[in-house]
Amino acid sequence: MSDYDIIIIGTGAGGGTLARYLAPSGKRILLLERGDWLPREPPNWSAHDVFVDNRYVSEDTWFDERDRPFQPQVHYFVGGATKLYGAALYRLRAEDFGELSHHDGMSPAWPIGYDEMEPYYTMAEQLYCVHGARGEDPTEPPASAPYPFPAVSHEPRIQQLHDDLEATGHRPFHAPCGVMLAEADMPNSACVRCATCDGFPCLVHAKSDAEVLGVRPALAQPNVHLVTRAEAVGLETNAAGTTVTGVVVDHDGTTETHTADLVVVSCGAANSAKLLLASASDAHPNGLANGSDLVGRNYMFHNSAAVLALSREPNPTVFQKTLGLNDFYFRGGDVDYPLGNIQMVGKSSAEMYRGEKPLQTRLAPEWTLRDVAHHAVDFWLSTEDLPRPENRVTLRSDGRIALAYTPSNEEPKRQLLGELKRLLAPLGMHHDHMHVRHAYLKNDIPVAGCAHQAGTCRFGRDAAASVLNTDCRAHEVDNLYVVDTSFFPSIGAVNPALTAMANALRVGDHLLERLGARRGRPEAAHA
Numbered sequence: 001m002s003d004y005d006i007i008i009i010g011t012g013a014g015g016g017t018l019a020r021y022l023a024p025s026g027k028r029i030l031l032l033e034r035g036d037w038l039p040r041e042p043p044n045w046s047a048h049d050v051f052v053d054n055r056y057v058s059e060d061t062w063f064d065e066r067d068r069p070f071q072p073q074v075h076y077f078v079g080g081a082t083k084l085y086g087a088a089l090y091r092l093r094a095e096d097f098g099e100l101s102h103h104d105g106m107s108p109a110w111p112i113g114y115d116e117m118e119p120y121y122t123m124a125e126q127l128y129c130v131h132g133a134r135g136e137d138p139t140e141p142p143a144s145a146p147y148p149f150p151a152v153s154h155e156p157r158i159q160q161l162h163d164d165l166e167a168t169g170h171r172p173f174h175a176p177c178g179v180m181l182a183e184a185d186m187p188n189s190a191c192v193r194c195a196t197c198d199g200f201p202c203l204v205h206a207k208s209d210a211e212v213l214g215v216r217p218a219l220a221q222p223n224v225h226l227v228t229r230a231e232a233v234g235l236e237t238n239a240a241g242t243t244v245t246g247v248v249v250d251h252d253g254t255t256e257t258h259t260a261d262l263v264v265v266s267c268g269a270a271n272s273a274k275l276l277l278a279s280a281s282d283a284h285p286n287g288l289a290n291g292s293d294l295v296g297r298n299y300m301f302h303n304s305a306a307v308l309a310l311s312r313e314p315n316p317t318v319f320q321k322t323l324g325l326n327d328f329y330f331r332g333g334d335v336d337y338p339l340g341n342i343q344m345v346g347k348s349s350a351e352m353y354r355g356e357k358p359l360q361t362r363l364a365p366e367w368t369l370r371d372v373a374h375h376a377v378d379f380w381l382s383t384e385d386l387p388r389p390e391n392r393v394t395l396r397s398d399g400r401i402a403l404a405y406t407p408s409n410e411e412p413k414r415q416l417l418g419e420l421k422r423l424l425a426p427l428g429m430h431h432d433h434m435h436v437r438h439a440y441l442k443n444d445i446p447v448a449g450c451a452h453q454a455g456t457c458r459f460g461r462d463a464a465a466s467v468l469n470t471d472c473r474a475h476e477v478d479n480l481y482v483v484d485t486s487f488f489p490s491i492g493a494v495n496p497a498l499t500a501m502a503n504a505l506r507v508g509d510h511l512l513e514r515l516g517a518r519r520g521r522p523e524a525a526h527a
């Protein structure tokens, strides 16, 4: 008999959500997490510690296609990347599930439609306490329920931007936010609405991350067990290669093997591909479940830019990530192809500029940078990154990750920036005063900014053209599932975490059925 009914490897958006959903079933569940609990400490909210010293970035080294080492911006903690994320919890658009023609080619259709994902998006919005307002975003897909919590209000400068954009015929909307904020009852609000949210851990555990709303509630059940500092390094199978028989773990330097009837991999797109590739055997010579040769391929991470606009008036906004604009999501002003999504990013600060451009800012007096920050209005632009087989994760001979990547849709990305400049020029933010920043990044190697990584184990109906079936089970291995963003066949142009969470719930229903357990319905957790 196996030690567990299910082993879940990785506790981020995919794995942490799945753990919470399966926990009430009573099934014996083991969570394996290579990282530790993220310490709650004053540096959580220090821009210097987070952006200059990269305190919470892993010490992993990956290599680009020319074998140059870089430090990927990944976060190995209970809760995964969601510990640091901006908690902008968007649904993909219904059209993203179909084929979409882009400047650089076709974004492929998903094997399931939006209607199949919709109930799980609704459930994920409940579980992750999403605040928002339906009916404002012209590209919003249909939803079977309102947002569980009201939209986070704009502060005056962002409200002014909203009103100005609306006055020029645009359709700005309140961005969907996963923060446990009770604006009508601030004395009892978990979230204190601070300036150190996007890119920072939440010191008071009020961000809707996968530790706070996934792993911790799961561990409240006696049947769920977590091992931290436990990196899965290999998956063993039976001789035919049809069943995973053991998960080999490096636990604090000691090798352990755990067994379970079902094994779910959720290590993040690059590390899940790494684990499967590292689990090659006679039955799977190219890597486990890799008969299609697609494990590691089609890596996507959004073609994004952080843009700092200098406003004539000061911008004293504290929590800035409240506004989005999808007017160019499906087409630009002059072109009939998608450009992407515009949203606010966390308010920038002098310390962040030092972290992003250490050389250029070394001699800059503090007051100059503070002055810039005082007038900065910060935007985040995302253009869809198309799946390309040659953009891929492979393993070097020393077992470390090599990432070959060339961006797609550069022209629409440029045009989206052009649209933003046109919008802002009459609003006191002239285009001469706009700079593309490397937010979340300390260096200039674009592949290091892998916050939105996805696509390395795409799901599909055809075993020759996908790694996973529509239940996210490996075509070739009966008890192996993948529930992180690896399964995405395309990435759309909105942030990916809610889709990973919703899909984990969808796969969770399949797993519960397979285990003969009852389905659950988690409810929104904050007041």
Ligand SMILES: Cc1cc2nc3c(=O)[nH]c(=O)nc-3n(C[C@H](O)[C@H](O)[C@H](O)COP(=O)(O)OP(=O)(O)OC[C@H]3O[C@@H](n4cnc5c(N)ncnc54)[C@H](O)[C@@H]3O)c2cc1C
Residues within 6 Å of the ligand: 009, 010, 011, 012, 013, 014, 015, 032, 033, 034, 035, 073, 075, 076, 077, 078, 079, 080, 081, 082, 084, 085, 086, 087, 088, 089, 090, 198, 199, 230, 231, 232, 233, 266, 267, 268, 269, 271, 272, 275, 440, 451, 452, 453, 483, 484, 485, 486, 495, 496, 497, 498, 500
């Ligand atoms: C700074 C930042 C801001 C972001 N902002 C947003 C946002 O506003 N909205 C949004 O939707 N998305 C955002 N994202 C992206 C979002 O966080 C990710 O898309 C999401 O967390 C991906 O979920 P995942 O389950 O695929 O991987 P992760 O959440 O990264 O989880 C993977 C987990 O697996 C663990 N792991 C890795 N390898 C192993 C192994 N071999 N053995 C055991 N454990 C392992 C890792 O430690 C980690 O805990 C942001 C990300 C970052 C970094």
Ligand code: SF4
Residues within 6 Å of the ligand: 179, 180, 190, 191, 192, 193, 194, 195, 196, 197, 198, 201, 202, 203, 204, 205, 206, 207, 208, 319
């Ligand atoms: S804004 Fe709220 S959720 Fe975000 S870090 Fe601050 S207290 Fe936490």
